[in-house]
Protein backbone atom coordinates (compact mmCIF):
# COMPACT_ATOMS: atom_id res chain seq x y z
CA UNK A 666 0.00 0.00 0.00
CA UNK A 667 1.28 3.46 -0.87
CA UNK A 668 2.16 5.87 1.89
CA UNK A 669 -0.31 8.58 2.83
CA UNK A 670 0.53 12.22 3.14
CA UNK A 671 -0.19 15.23 5.37
CA UNK A 672 -0.53 18.32 3.24
CA UNK A 673 -1.75 21.88 3.18
CA UNK A 674 -2.39 23.24 -0.33
CA UNK A 675 -2.40 26.99 -0.95
CA UNK A 676 -3.16 28.72 -4.23
CA UNK A 677 -5.17 31.64 -5.49
CA UNK A 678 -8.36 31.18 -7.40
CA UNK A 679 -7.60 30.03 -10.94
CA UNK A 680 -4.27 28.46 -9.95
CA UNK A 681 -5.69 24.99 -10.54
CA UNK A 682 -5.82 24.14 -6.84
CA UNK A 683 -9.14 22.29 -7.08
CA UNK A 684 -7.92 19.99 -9.82
CA UNK A 685 -4.63 19.23 -8.06
CA UNK A 686 -6.33 18.62 -4.71
CA UNK A 687 -8.66 16.02 -6.21
CA UNK A 688 -5.79 14.23 -7.94
CA UNK A 689 -3.51 14.34 -4.90
CA UNK A 690 -6.18 13.03 -2.55
CA UNK A 691 -6.75 10.07 -4.91
CA UNK A 692 -3.04 9.45 -5.41
CA UNK A 693 -2.37 9.22 -1.68
CA UNK A 694 -5.83 7.91 -0.69
CA UNK A 695 -6.29 10.68 1.89
CA UNK A 696 -9.41 12.76 2.57
CA UNK A 697 -9.60 16.08 0.72
CA UNK A 698 -10.68 18.39 3.51
CA UNK A 699 -12.12 21.61 2.16
CA UNK A 700 -13.30 23.93 4.92
CA UNK A 701 -15.44 25.82 2.41
CA UNK A 702 -17.29 22.62 1.45
CA UNK A 703 -17.63 21.55 5.10
CA UNK A 704 -19.07 24.88 6.17
CA UNK A 705 -21.47 25.01 3.23
CA UNK A 706 -22.63 21.48 4.10
CA UNK A 707 -23.07 22.41 7.78
CA UNK A 708 -25.15 25.44 6.82
CA UNK A 709 -27.25 23.34 4.41
CA UNK A 710 -27.84 20.62 7.00
CA UNK A 711 -28.52 23.26 9.67
CA UNK A 712 -26.24 21.66 12.24
CA UNK A 713 -25.51 23.60 15.41
CA UNK A 714 -22.25 24.75 13.87
CA UNK A 715 -23.93 25.55 10.56
CA UNK A 716 -26.51 27.78 12.23
CA UNK A 717 -23.83 29.58 14.21
CA UNK A 718 -21.68 30.07 11.11
CA UNK A 719 -24.63 31.33 9.10
CA UNK A 720 -25.59 33.90 11.74
CA UNK A 721 -22.04 35.26 11.75
CA UNK A 722 -21.68 35.28 7.97
CA UNK A 723 -25.09 36.90 7.45
CA UNK A 724 -24.04 39.75 9.71
CA UNK A 725 -20.87 40.15 7.68
CA UNK A 726 -18.52 38.82 10.33
CA UNK A 727 -15.56 36.51 9.84
CA UNK A 728 -15.79 33.13 11.48
CA UNK A 729 -13.56 32.95 14.56
CA UNK A 730 -10.41 30.82 14.20
CA UNK A 731 -11.56 28.60 17.09
CA UNK A 732 -14.78 27.72 15.31
CA UNK A 733 -13.06 26.76 12.06
CA UNK A 734 -10.28 24.93 13.89
CA UNK A 735 -12.94 22.99 15.80
CA UNK A 736 -14.47 21.77 12.54
CA UNK A 737 -11.09 20.83 11.10
CA UNK A 738 -9.87 19.14 14.30
CA UNK A 739 -12.98 16.99 14.40
CA UNK A 740 -12.40 15.86 10.83
CA UNK A 741 -8.69 15.23 11.44
CA UNK A 742 -9.66 13.02 14.36
CA UNK A 743 -11.53 10.58 12.13
CA UNK A 744 -9.92 7.26 11.37
CA UNK A 745 -8.95 7.83 7.71
CA UNK A 746 -7.15 11.07 8.54
CA UNK A 747 -5.44 9.57 11.57
CA UNK A 748 -4.14 6.52 9.68
CA UNK A 749 -3.47 7.85 6.15
CA UNK A 750 -3.19 11.59 6.51
CA UNK A 751 -5.09 14.45 4.90
CA UNK A 752 -5.08 17.23 2.37
CA UNK A 753 -6.23 20.59 3.70
CA UNK A 754 -7.74 22.97 1.13
CA UNK A 755 -8.78 26.48 2.14
CA UNK A 756 -7.31 26.10 5.61
CA UNK A 757 -5.44 27.60 7.40
CA UNK A 758 -6.36 31.15 6.36
CA UNK A 759 -4.80 33.07 9.25
CA UNK A 760 -1.68 32.80 11.39
CA UNK A 761 -3.94 32.00 14.34
CA UNK A 762 -5.35 29.01 12.48
CA UNK A 763 -1.88 27.94 11.35
CA UNK A 764 -0.65 27.95 14.96
CA UNK A 765 -3.66 25.96 16.14
CA UNK A 766 -3.14 23.46 13.34
CA UNK A 767 0.52 23.13 14.25
CA UNK A 768 -0.31 22.10 17.80
CA UNK A 769 -3.21 19.86 16.72
CA UNK A 770 -0.95 17.82 14.42
CA UNK A 771 2.14 18.05 16.66
CA UNK A 772 2.46 14.26 16.93
CA UNK A 773 2.32 13.70 13.17
CA UNK A 774 3.32 17.01 11.58
CA UNK A 775 2.74 18.18 8.02
CA UNK A 776 4.93 16.71 5.29
CA UNK A 777 4.88 20.07 3.55
CA UNK A 778 2.80 23.03 2.39
CA UNK A 779 2.29 23.26 -1.36
CA UNK A 780 1.91 26.77 -2.76
CA UNK A 781 0.68 26.70 -6.34
CA UNK A 782 2.09 29.86 -7.83
CA UNK A 783 0.64 31.28 -11.02
CA UNK A 784 1.24 34.82 -12.36
CA UNK A 785 -1.78 37.09 -11.84
CA UNK A 786 -2.04 37.80 -15.57
CA UNK A 787 -2.39 34.10 -16.40
CA UNK A 788 -4.94 33.52 -13.65
CA UNK A 789 -6.90 36.50 -14.91
CA UNK A 790 -6.98 35.03 -18.42
CA UNK A 791 -8.07 31.66 -17.09
CA UNK A 792 -10.85 33.13 -14.98
CA UNK A 793 -12.34 35.58 -17.49
CA UNK A 794 -12.50 32.80 -20.11
CA UNK A 795 -14.05 30.36 -17.62
CA UNK A 796 -17.57 29.04 -18.20
CA UNK A 797 -19.45 26.92 -15.69
CA UNK A 798 -22.37 24.47 -15.90
CA UNK A 799 -25.23 25.86 -13.82
CA UNK A 800 -26.47 22.33 -13.05
CA UNK A 801 -23.43 20.18 -12.21
CA UNK A 802 -20.62 22.74 -11.82
CA UNK A 803 -18.47 21.29 -14.63
CA UNK A 804 -15.90 23.83 -15.79
CA UNK A 805 -15.29 24.85 -19.39
CA UNK A 806 -13.61 27.80 -21.06
CA UNK A 807 -13.98 29.85 -24.20
CA UNK A 808 -11.03 27.89 -25.61
CA UNK A 809 -12.45 24.52 -24.45
CA UNK A 810 -16.22 24.84 -24.78
CA UNK A 811 -18.73 21.98 -24.57
CA UNK A 812 -19.23 19.98 -27.80
CA UNK A 813 -22.72 21.31 -28.58
CA UNK A 814 -23.03 25.05 -28.03
CA UNK A 815 -23.18 26.07 -24.37
CA UNK A 816 -24.81 22.85 -23.22
CA UNK A 817 -22.95 20.74 -20.65
CA UNK A 818 -21.35 17.52 -21.98
CA UNK A 819 -21.98 15.80 -18.64
CA UNK A 820 -25.55 16.68 -17.83
CA UNK A 821 -27.07 18.84 -20.55
CA UNK A 822 -27.22 21.85 -18.19
CA UNK A 823 -26.72 25.43 -19.29
CA UNK A 824 -23.09 26.61 -19.37
CA UNK A 825 -22.59 30.27 -18.48
CA UNK A 826 -20.08 32.87 -17.36
CA UNK A 827 -20.47 33.55 -13.64
CA UNK A 828 -21.47 37.10 -12.75
CA UNK A 829 -18.47 37.49 -10.45
CA UNK A 830 -15.99 36.31 -13.11
CA UNK A 831 -15.48 39.81 -14.51
CA UNK A 832 -11.97 41.28 -14.63
CA UNK A 833 -12.67 43.88 -11.90
CA UNK A 834 -14.28 41.43 -9.49
CA UNK A 835 -11.50 38.90 -10.06
CA UNK A 836 -8.81 41.52 -9.39
CA UNK A 837 -10.43 42.42 -6.06
CA UNK A 838 -10.51 38.75 -5.02
CA UNK A 839 -6.90 38.15 -6.10
CA UNK A 840 -5.65 41.16 -4.17
CA UNK A 841 -7.54 40.08 -1.07
CA UNK A 842 -6.06 36.59 -1.37
CA UNK A 843 -2.55 37.97 -1.76
CA UNK A 844 -2.89 40.11 1.35
CA UNK A 845 -4.43 37.33 3.41
CA UNK A 846 -1.95 34.65 2.35
CA UNK A 847 1.39 36.46 2.45
CA UNK A 848 1.83 36.00 6.25
CA UNK A 849 1.03 32.28 5.92
CA UNK A 850 3.66 31.84 3.23
CA UNK A 851 6.20 33.45 5.59
CA UNK A 852 5.01 31.31 8.51
CA UNK A 853 5.59 28.08 6.60
CA UNK A 854 8.79 29.25 4.95
CA UNK A 855 10.22 29.96 8.42
CA UNK A 856 9.42 26.38 9.42
CA UNK A 857 11.04 24.92 6.31
CA UNK A 858 7.72 23.46 5.15
CA UNK A 859 6.99 25.62 2.11
CA UNK A 860 7.20 24.19 -1.42
CA UNK A 861 6.42 26.71 -4.13
CA UNK A 862 5.30 25.00 -7.33
CA UNK A 863 4.88 26.62 -10.73
CA UNK A 864 1.19 26.16 -11.46
CA UNK A 865 1.31 27.73 -14.92
CA UNK A 866 2.19 24.43 -16.63
CA UNK A 867 -0.48 21.96 -17.74
CA UNK A 868 -2.22 20.02 -14.93
CA UNK A 869 -0.36 16.74 -15.66
CA UNK A 870 3.05 18.39 -15.34
CA UNK A 871 2.06 20.26 -12.18
CA UNK A 872 0.81 17.03 -10.66
CA UNK A 873 4.00 15.14 -11.58
CA UNK A 874 6.21 17.86 -10.08
CA UNK A 875 4.14 17.93 -6.90
CA UNK A 876 4.29 14.16 -6.42
CA UNK A 877 8.08 14.22 -6.96
CA UNK A 878 8.50 16.95 -4.35
CA UNK A 879 6.38 15.08 -1.80
CA UNK A 880 8.36 11.92 -2.46
CA UNK A 881 11.61 13.71 -1.77
CA UNK A 882 10.19 15.25 1.42
CA UNK A 883 9.05 11.89 2.70
CA UNK A 884 12.38 10.23 1.84
CA UNK A 885 14.26 12.98 3.69
CA UNK A 886 12.04 12.59 6.74
CA UNK A 887 12.45 8.82 7.00
CA UNK A 888 16.23 9.06 6.74
Ligand SMILES: [Zn+2]
Pocket residue numbers: 798799800801802803817818819820821822
Ligand atom coordinates in the same frame (compact mmCIF):
# COMPACT_ATOMS: atom_id res chain seq x y z
ZN1 LIG B 1 -23.40 19.93 -16.20
